[in-house]
Amino acid sequence: MKADWNTFWVKVVDATGETVYMVLVTLALSAVLGTAVGLALYATRKGGLLRSRAVFAVLSALVNVIRPVPFIIAIVALSPVTRGVVGTMIGTEAAIFPMTVVATFGVARIVESNLLSVEPGVIEAARSMGAGPLRVLLTVLVPEALGPLVLGFTFMLVALIDFSAVAGTVGGGGVGNLAMTYGYLRFDTSVMVVTVAVLVLLVQLAQLLGNFLARKVLRR
Amino acid sequence: MIELRDVTKVFPAAKKGSGAAAPAVDGVSLTVERGSVFGVVGHSGAGKSTLLRLVNYLETPTSGTVLVDGQDLGALGERRRREVRRSIGMVFQQFNLFRSRTVLGNVAYPLRLSGLGRAEARERAGEALRFVGLDAHARRYPEQLSGGQRQRVGIARALATEPGVLLCDEATSALDPRTTGEVLDLLRRVHGELGVTIVLITHEMEVVRSLCDHVAVMAAGKVVESGGVHDVFSRPAHPVTETFVRSALHDVPDAATLDRLRARHPGRLVTVPVGGGEDLSRLFREHDVDFTIAHAGVTEVQDRTLGGVTFALRGAERDVAAVLARLTAGEEVVAR
Numbered sequence: 001m002k003a004d005w006n007t008f009w010v011k012v013v014d015a016t017g018e019t020v021y022m023v024l025v026t027l028a029l030s031a032v033l034g035t036a037v038g039l040a041l042y043a044t045r046k047g048g049l050l051r052s053r054a055v056f057a058v059l060s061a062l063v064n065v066i067r068p069v070p071f072i073i074a075i076v077a078l079s080p081v082t083r084g085v086v087g088t089m090i091g092t093e094a095a096i097f098p099m100t101v102v103a104t105f106g107v108a109r110i111v112e113s114n115l116l117s118v119e120p121g122v123i124e125a126a127r128s129m130g131a132g133p134l135r136v137l138l139t140v141l142v143p144e145a146l147g148p149l150v151l152g153f154t155f156m157l158v159a160l161i162d163f164s165a166v167a168g169t170v171g172g173g174g175v176g177n178l179a180m181t182y183g184y185l186r187f188d189t190s191v192m193v194v195t196v197a198v199l200v201l202l203v204q205l206a207q208l209l210g211n212f213l214a215r216k217v218l219r220r
Numbered sequence: 221m222i223e224l225r226d227v228t229k230v231f232p233a234a235k236k237g238s239g240a241a242a243p244a245v246d247g248v249s250l251t252v253e254r255g256s257v258f259g260v261v262g263h264s265g266a267g268k269s270t271l272l273r274l275v276n277y278l279e280t281p282t283s284g285t286v287l288v289d290g291q292d293l294g295a296l297g298e299r300r301r302r303e304v305r306r307s308i309g310m311v312f313q314q315f316n317l318f319r320s321r322t323v324l325g326n327v328a329y330p331l332r333l334s335g336l337g338r339a340e341a342r343e344r345a346g347e348a349l350r351f352v353g354l355d356a357h358a359r360r361y362p363e364q365l366s367g368g369q370r371q372r373v374g375i376a377r378a379l380a381t382e383p384g385v386l387l388c389d390e391a392t393s394a395l396d397p398r399t400t401g402e403v404l405d406l407l408r409r410v411h412g413e414l415g416v417t418i419v420l421i422t423h424e425m426e427v428v429r430s431l432c433d434h435v436a437v438m439a440a441g442k443v444v445e446s447g448g449v450h451d452v453f454s455r456p457a458h459p460v461t462e463t464f465v466r467s468a469l470h471d472v473p474d475a476a477t478l479d480r481l482r483a484r485h486p487g488r489l490v491t492v493p494v495g496g497g498e499d500l501s502r503l504f505r506e507h508d509v510d511f512t513i514a515h516a517g518v519t520e521v522q523d524r525t526l527g528g529v530t531f532a533l534r535g536a537e538r539d540v541a542a543v544l545a546r547l548t549a550g551e552e553v554v555a556r
Contacts, residue, residue: 121316127278128310129330129381130302139329143320219361 002188011178016198018092019174022167023160023202026099030160031153033100034107037063039137041112049123049133059108066105071166074102095172099163103156110152114145147218154210161202175199221254221417222275222385227284229270243282244270246441252419252434254384257411259428259449260421261464262438268421271438272387275419276308277301288385306334309378309416313390315370317362317377323349324358327377334381348376352406368399375406379414386410388420392427404431425468429453429521437461450522454493470517471528481514485532488540490547494518494527498547507543509535 003011037059043049044056069077078098083089086097118141126140142149168176175195183192229245245267252258262268273279274286277293286293288308293301317326327345328338336344349355352372354365362370371391378386388407392400408431410416422428428435428449436446437460444458453469456462466472472491473481481489492500504511511531518527533540 119314119316121312121314122318124278125310125312125316125318125377126329128276128305128308128387129333129377130304130306131333132299132302135333140318144318146320 002186003182003191005190008182008191011182012175012194012198015168015173015175015178015195016202019161019164019168019176019198019202022092022095022099022164022172022174023157026096026103026160026163027153027157029096029100030103030107030156033104034156035111037104037108038111038115039142041108042115042141043133043137049136063105063108066102067109069102071098071102071163072170074098075167075170075172090171092173095164095167095174099160099167102163103160106159107153107156110156111149114148114152115141117148118144147214150210150214150217154207154214157206157210158203161199161206165199175202221289222252222419223285223287224248224250224271224274225285225287227271227274227281227286229267229274229279230282243267243441245274245281247284248438248441248443250436250443250446252417254417255411255415256434257407257418257420257432259432259435260419260438261423261425261428261435262421262460263423266438267441268438269389272389272419272421275385275387276305276310306330306381307383308385308387309381309383310387311371311374311378311389311391313393315362315367315374315394317370317373319362321361322358323354323360323362323365323373326362326373327380330377330381345376345380348380349373351379351409352376366399367395368402371395371399371403372406375403375410379410379416382414383416385417385419388418388422390422391420393422393424400427407431425464428464429468429519433522437464448522450524450526453521453526469519469526469528471519471526472517473515473530477515481530481532485512485514487511487532487534488544489514489530489532490544491515491528491530492547494525494529500531503543503546504533507535507539509533509539509543 040055041059041063044052044059066074075098078101079089082094082097086094088094122140122144123136126136131140164172164174165176165179168174168178169180171177175198179192179195182188183195227245227248228243230243231241233241248271260268260271270279274281275288277286281294288304291304293304296304318329321329324342324345327348328341331341331344332338346355346358349358352375354369354372354376357365357369362373365373391407392403395403404427407418411418420427420431432449434447435449435452436443437452437458438444439460445452445456445461452461453465456465466474471493478489511533513529514532515530516527518525533543
């Protein structure tokens with residue numbers, strides 16, 4: 001049975017809404033958590049503002065373990081944890097948990113590498129004015145790296161749209177779920193085309209927004 | 221005001237097992253009096269940058285004591301040390317302005333750090349910008365300014381909290397000669413009008429000559445010579461000092477110039493310092509020696525004239541030798 005587009009478009013709108021919801025909630029959570037981890041990675045490294053070999057080793061190991069795992073494997077591998085935290089393994093909320101875990105460590109690396117690109121001279125200048133490590137991190141490093149950070153977050157946002165579609169295929173809801181259950185399992189080409197179009201559109205919007213914000217921050 | 225006692229800084233070796241690195245600063249003791257302009261000069265790698273960073277404890281000394289206003293910085297906690305840093309301004313060779321902040325925002329930053337409210341910080345920052353003549357550029361961003369303007373913003377930022385000391389890390393080395401002059405003029409005003417004690421490091425003896433009253437010469441982590449600028453310029457004792465002094469005075473022709481002079485002047489060449497007090501015309505007349513002036517270099521150092529005049533002497537060999545003997549009896553003569 002093929003989709004009847006007179007009524008099916010409601011499903012598409014709902015699914016798009018779910019996708020946007022998943023992506024934005026995940027972005028918000030992973031931005032906060034990932035920035036914290038990224039700042040900690042930056043600050044605790046050798047020669048950093050708050051050097052701590054132990055903290056750096058633990059965080060770095062976590063990042064290196066979680067980052068290389070393909071997302072589809074991560075969802076499955078994390079599913080017992082997901083059930084423990086969220087209470088269920090299917091649906092939008094259940095998708096947000098593994099997405100947030102994986103995105104947090106992605107954001108952490110983005111934040112860390114962008115902070116490392118800030119000139120050491122400005123850090124020294126702030127220190128010479130009597131700024132403490134936390135002050136330097138939050139009032140010098142983050143603002144100085146904001147342009148590339150915005151672009152990094154945009155990259156993450158696009159990756160999250162991708163993640164959400166993958167999550168959809170394993171019961172996460174959203175556009176991915178729609179493409180899987182109607183487009184793939186029922187061989188309905190029209191649904192496949194529409195869902196792909198929706199995903200492309202979302203990615204375009206995300207990229208445009210990110211580029212716009214980065215231009216504003218960088219004054220270019 | 222600032223006193224270093226036998227301060228040594230050794231950076232840990234980059235790789236384990238590569239042995240102990242040579243100390244960047246090696247047993248330096250020096251005193252900077254309140255109200256003076258103290259220059260530290262040395263070639264790159266001599267340890268002057270590290271020395272400057274020991275003064276405000278951006279670098280922690282491996283051994284030795286750093287006293288600022290009688291306070292031993294090593295005995296203070298990090299929190300108290302930050303407060304001391306607020307009373308010591310610092311400017312940098314590469315300016316190190318915050319790109320994400322406007323000119324006004326840059327200058328207001330240290331004021332905000334010291335706990336001022338936003339409005340008051342901006343007002344005081346405006347005053348500091350007026351002092352360096354850049355209040356019209358307050359809303360611009362650093363990348364919209366020229367190098368000299370950026371350094372003036374850096375100076376305004378360093379002075380915003382009205383510190384008693386200003387540390388200058390090669391403040392003019394990234395600037396062209398004209399802009400260097402402007403920045404040096406500004407630093408002279410900082411010293412003269414605001415009474416700020418200045419410690420500057422540089423590899424240009426010309427900066428020391430035109431600005432400083434005291435100088436320390438560094439080589440391989442050690443202070444090899446120090447004293448009043450005029451004394452050091454007129455009687456450099458260490459070979460490194462000698463090289464630096466010659467680079468600013470040009471009182472003695474260098475080797476290449478000397479070759480050129482020899483080709484043109486057949487007689488003996490002798491360089492005599494200006495203001496030596498010897499009546500040269502009588503000396504030459506007595507021994508029946510003729511002369512022409514082959515070379516001269518004269519500079520003002522601390523409102524006194526320093527320099528040398530090189531004469532080409534002509535006459536009977538015995539007479540010229542007699543003149544030379546008389547001249548070299550005074551120790552400051554360079555005879556060739």
